[in-house]
Amino acid sequence: MVRGLAHARLGVGAIAGLLTVATLAAGCGGDTTGGTSIAAPHASVTEHVSTPAPDATSSSPSSPSATTSAEADMGAMTANPSATPASQVPGARESTFILLNTRPPGHNDVRGTAWLAQNATSGTTLTVTATGLAPGGKYVAHLHAKPCAVDNGGGHFKFDPNGPAVPPNEVHLALPADAAGAVQGTVTNARPVGDAAQSVVIHPVDALDKRVACADL
Numbered sequence: 001m002v003r004g005l006a007h008a009r010l011g012v013g014a015i016a017g018l019l020t021v022a023t024l025a026a027g028c029g030g031d032t033t034g035g036t037s038i039a040a041p042h043a044s045v046t047e048h049v050s051t052p053a054p055d056a057t058s059s060s061p062s063s064p065s066a067t068t069s070a071e072a073d074m075g076a077m078t079a080n081p082s083a084t085p086a087s088q089v090p091g092a093r094e095s096t097f098i099l100l101n102t103r104p105p106g107h108n109d110v111r112g113t114a115w116l117a118q119n120a121t122s123g124t125t126l127t128v129t130a131t132g133l134a135p136g137g138k139y140v141a142h143l144h145a146k147p148c149a150v151d152n153g154g155g156h157f158k159f160d161p162n163g164p165a166v167p168p169n170e171v172h173l174a175l176p177a178d179a180a181g182a183v184q185g186t187v188t189n190a191r192p193v194g195d196a197a198q199s200v201v202i203h204p205v206d207a208l209d210k211r212v213a214c215a216d217l
C-alpha cells in the first residue's frame with residue numbers, strides 16, 4: 001500500500017511538473033496570435049526553459065533516480081552538445097540572422113548563422129552560432145512556422161499542431177552566452193521537420209517577446 005502510494009505520488013508529481021513546463025512554455029507559443037499579445041509571464045518562463053529540473057525535484061523528492069533521468073531528458077531536448085553540428089552535415093541549409101525591431105536595447109550588433117539539416121533517418125539537427133549578445137545572457141532559439149517577414153516568424157513550428165508547446169513536439173535550442181556575448185549550440189529531434197519550419201528566432205529567455213533576430217530557412 002505504501003509502495004502503491006509512493007508510485008502514485010511520483011506519477012502525479014511528474015505529470016504536474018510536465019504540465020507546469022508546458023503551460024509556461026506556452027507563453028512563448030502564445031505569440032502565434034500576434035506580436036502584441038505575447039507579453040505574458042516571461043519571468044517564470046525563464047526558470048522553466050533554462051532549468052526544468054527543479055520542478056521534477058520538488059514534486060518527486062522520493063525518487064532521485066527518476067529526477068536525474070527526467071533532467072537528462074529535458075536537457076537533451078534543448079541542447080545536444082555531443083551531436084554533430086548541422087554545419088558539418090552535407091546538404092544542411094545555412095542562413096543568416098537578421099535583426100528584428102523587437103530586439104532589446106544593446107542588441108544592434110548581433111550577427112549569426114543557423115544551419116538546419118534533416119533527413120528521414122537522422123531526423124532534424126539545428127545549429128546556431130551568434131555574437132553580439134549580452135555577455136552571460138540566456139537566450140533560446142526555436143524553429144518558427146512563418147518566414148521572418150511575416151510576424152517576425154509567427155508562432156512556433158509544431159510537429160503536431162494540437163500537441164504541447166515543448167520539445168519534442170517543438171524544436172528549442174538553449175543558447176547561454178559566454179563572457180563575450182557569443183552563443184553556439186546544437187539540438188536534435190528524431191523527426192525531420194520538412195518544409196513547415198520556416199525560420200529560426202532567437203529570444204532572450206527572460207523576455208521572449210523581445211525577439212532578437214530571425215533567420216529564414
Ligand SMILES: [Cu+2]
Nearest residue numbers: 141142201203
Ligand atoms: Cu521562438
